[in-house]
Amino acid sequence: MSGVPSDTAPAVSIRHVSKSYWRGGQRIAVLNDITFDIAAGEFLALMGPSGSGKTTLLNLIAGIDRPDSGSLIIAGVDVAQLSESGLAKWRAANVGFIFQFYNLMPVLTAFENVELPLLLTSLSRRERREHVETALSMVSLTDRQDHYPSELSGGQQQRVAIARAIITDPTLLVADEPTGDLDRQSAEDVLSLMQQLNRQLGKTIVMVTHDRRAADRADAIMHLEKGEFSEREMVQLSENVT
Amino acid sequence: MYLLKLILANSLRHKLRSALTVIGLLVAILAFGLLQTVVGAWYAGVDAASASRLITRNAISLVFPMPQTYRDKIRRVDGVAAVSYANWFGGVYQEPKNFFPKFAVDHESYFALYPEYVLKPEEFAAFKRERKAAVIGRKLAQEYGFKLGDIIPIKGDIYPGQWEFVVRAIYDGKDAKVDTSQMLFHWDYINETVRRALPRRANQVGIFLVQLKNPNDAAAVSLAIDKTFKNSLAETLSETEKAFQLGFVKQTEAIVIAIRIVSFVVIFIIMAVMANTMAMTARERIAEYATLKALGFGPGFVALLIFGESLAIGALGAGLGIAATFPVAAWFAAKIGTLFPIFEVSRDTLLMQIAAGLVVASVAALLPARRATAVKIVDGLRHVG
Numbered sequence: 001m002s003g004v005p006s007d008t009a010p011a012v013s014i015r016h017v018s019k020s021y022w023r024g025g026q027r028i029a030v031l032n033d034i035t036f037d038i039a040a041g042e043f044l045a046l047m048g049p050s051g052s053g054k055t056t057l058l059n060l061i062a063g064i065d066r067p068d069s070g071s072l073i074i075a076g077v078d079v080a081q082l083s084e085s086g087l088a089k090w091r092a093a094n095v096g097f098i099f100q101f102y103n104l105m106p107v108l109t110a111f112e113n114v115e116l117p118l119l120l121t122s123l124s125r126r127e128r129r130e131h132v133e134t135a136l137s138m139v140s141l142t143d144r145q146d147h148y149p150s151e152l153s154g155g156q157q158q159r160v161a162i163a164r165a166i167i168t169d170p171t172l173l174v175a176d177e178p179t180g181d182l183d184r185q186s187a188e189d190v191l192s193l194m195q196q197l198n199r200q201l202g203k204t205i206v207m208v209t210h211d212r213r214a215a216d217r218a219d220a221i222m223h224l225e226k227g228e229f230s231e232r233e234m235v236q237l238s239e240n241v242t
Numbered sequence: 243m244y245l246l247k248l249i250l251a252n253s254l255r256h257k258l259r260s261a262l263t264v265i266g267l268l269v270a271i272l273a274f275g276l277l278q279t280v281v282g283a284w285y286a287g288v289d290a291a292s293a294s295r296l297i298t299r300n301a302i303s304l305v306f307p308m309p310q311t312y313r314d315k316i317r318r319v320d321g322v323a324a325v326s327y328a329n330w331f332g333g334v335y336q337e338p339k340n341f342f343p344k345f346a347v348d349h350e351s352y353f354a355l356y357p358e359y360v361l362k363p364e365e366f367a368a369f370k371r372e373r374k375a376a377v378i379g380r381k382l383a384q385e386y387g388f389k390l391g392d393i394i395p396i397k398g399d400i401y402p403g404q405w406e407f408v409v410r411a412i413y414d415g416k417d418a419k420v421d422t423s424q425m426l427f428h429w430d431y432i433n434e435t436v437r438r439a440l441p442r443r444a445n446q447v448g449i450f451l452v453q454l455k456n457p458n459d460a461a462a463v464s465l466a467i468d469k470t471f472k473n474s475l476a477e478t479l480s481e482t483e484k485a486f487q488l489g490f491v492k493q494t495e496a497i498v499i500a501i502r503i504v505s506f507v508v509i510f511i512i513m514a515v516m517a518n519t520m521a522m523t524a525r526e527r528i529a530e531y532a533t534l535k536a537l538g539f540g541p542g543f544v545a546l547l548i549f550g551e552s553l554a555i556g557a558l559g560a561g562l563g564i565a566a567t568f569p570v571a572a573w574f575a576a577k578i579g580t581l582f583p584i585f586e587v588s589r590d591t592l593l594m595q596i597a598a599g600l601v602v603a604s605v606a607a608l609l610p611a612r613r614a615t616a617v618k619i620v621d622g623l624r625h626v627g
Contacts, residue, residue, distance in 0.1 A: 059619075059620050062536070064535075064619040065619070065620045085540060088535065088538050088539070088540055089538060091536065091537070091538045092537065092538025097533075097536055099623070103529065103530070103623070105530060105533075106255070107248065107251035107252055107255060108247075108251070112244075112247075116534075116537060117537050119244055120537075120538050164537075
């Protein structure tokens with residue numbers, strides 16, 4: 001059920017995953033027996049109305065939440081079975097996060113924000129600097145590296161967040177409404193950048209969005225409703241090439 | 243380095259809040275230090291007391307005297323190396339608020355028992371030669387501007403009349419613990435005058451000061467002295483100088499306890515204020531902590547950020563409070579004059595201030611750190627600070 005035909009093993013393999021929350025003493029089922037694959041190098045958009053479970057599904061794929069049942073095999077690892085510290089290490093090495101509100105550390109410069117995930121690696125200071133400079137050049141923000149988030153526009157902050165997401169060269173990028181807080185032009189820039197990462201670097205991207213325009217940039221769109229897949233559509237290549 | 247930058251930068255994010263917390267801590271640690279110094283001043287006499295000296299007084303009460311002739315009998319008790327005596331003189335210098343201790347002492351033997359009083363030999367010789375001469379402490383001299391040769395008029399109360407003493411020597415303390423706010427003069431001078439005016443009060447002594455050959459024999463020698471005067475008209479009570487001084491402190495122990503309690507209440511209050519500051523800070527940054535955890539940083543790193551920030555604010559506030567304690571204590575000591583003969587910020591007080599700062603900062607960070615580390619990433623990311 002991958003969006004892009006692939007001979008290799010899927011990057012993400014989700015089997016019979018269910019997830020529910022308790023609110024006010026009531027159990028609310030958010031995901032019901034979800035099963036699907038995401039091919040390596042695929043750019044997948046998850047759409048659906050509020051409360052459909054798309055962000056919950058993204059959180060499970062990103063390894064920041066755990067399913068009630070089922071398995072999540074990502075890059076050959078069943079993340080549902082990892083311990084908390086194991087999961088943290090796995091996230092640091094395999095997942096890049098792009099949040100709607102960027103989630104940058106306001107007291108750190110763009111350079112330091114991008115460098116942050118590298119502190120968990122064994123890279124030397126010089127190597128870290130090289131990596132950060134490369135990542136910032138990829139998002140065209142080399143000249144703003146010493147600026148604090150408050151000194152950057154929303155689009156620039158999101159590009160810093162993208163640089164931070166790719167700095168450890170993860171296999172998987174997860175983006176939760178990455179253009180939700182941006183104006184049209186900035187959103188286009190960010191989506192182009194994500195598409196570029198997908199096309200040129202082969203990053204597998206899972207993006208949650210309400211915005212059909214944003215979703216159209218993906219290879220495939222999966223629609224969720226009441227915790228189940230309601231529809232899956234392939235996006236025409238001509239539509240999503242910038 | 244990175245962690246340190248994050249901690250310091252976070253500490254300065256809410257400058258007004260951090261500044262107010264630092265000021266609060268400064269005041270609390272300063273108040274704590276001053277109150278502990280007052281307690282220390284209360285016990286200064288006890289701390290300075292020699293383990294090798296006994297005080298023998300009338301068993302009924304300190305206000306009742308003993309015959310001077312006891313001196314020879316005490317000297318003959320086994321374990322006694324030397325004996326001297328003194329009388330509390332009372333009296334008023336100019337007006338009652340000018341209080342300082344005045345003792346009539348045996349000029350021949352007294353100073354031999356108190357090597358901690360450092361006197362210039364020529365001044366001491368001048369003191370011994372003159373009946374009306376007085377030795378005063380350095381602090382007393384500074385407080386009232388007394389110099390050698392000055393005449394100090396004292397209006398007597400226990401020993402009625404108008405008395406005049408000539409300053410012939412000024413003593414210094416061997417160390418900072420020694421009380422240099424006293425005035426000491428010839429017992430003979432007082433006794434001669436009393437003998438003429440009030441013969442029945444002549445040849446009476448307030449306390450005997452007993453030098454022990456071996457401090458370990460204090461209990462046995464005390465018992466032996468008191469046994470010597472058993473069933474006499476003036477039975478005695480002998481105790482170590484420390485116990486004697488402690489007896490005075492015990493009379494006002496409730497005040498000391500109250501001061502101690504207040505000093506700890508101050509710390510408790512600032513702990514609550516600081517905990518509130520840290521709780522607000524951590525609550526506002528829940529989303530940031532969740533982001534860090536999502537990026538792969540463990541709960542320990544988040545806890546370190548919160549504890550580090552609390553300790554940074556605590557260290558600044560406590561450091562400033564400790565630094566301010568010394569000049570404020572010196573100013574306070576100058577204002578209270580000779581009320582507290584020794585009023586110095588002790589090493590123990592300093593250590594207690596440091597400990598208080600550490601405890602306040604650590605406890606204040608405890609609950610916020612626990613909450614921030616326990617919150618689930620998905621919940622934290624949803625949080626709006």
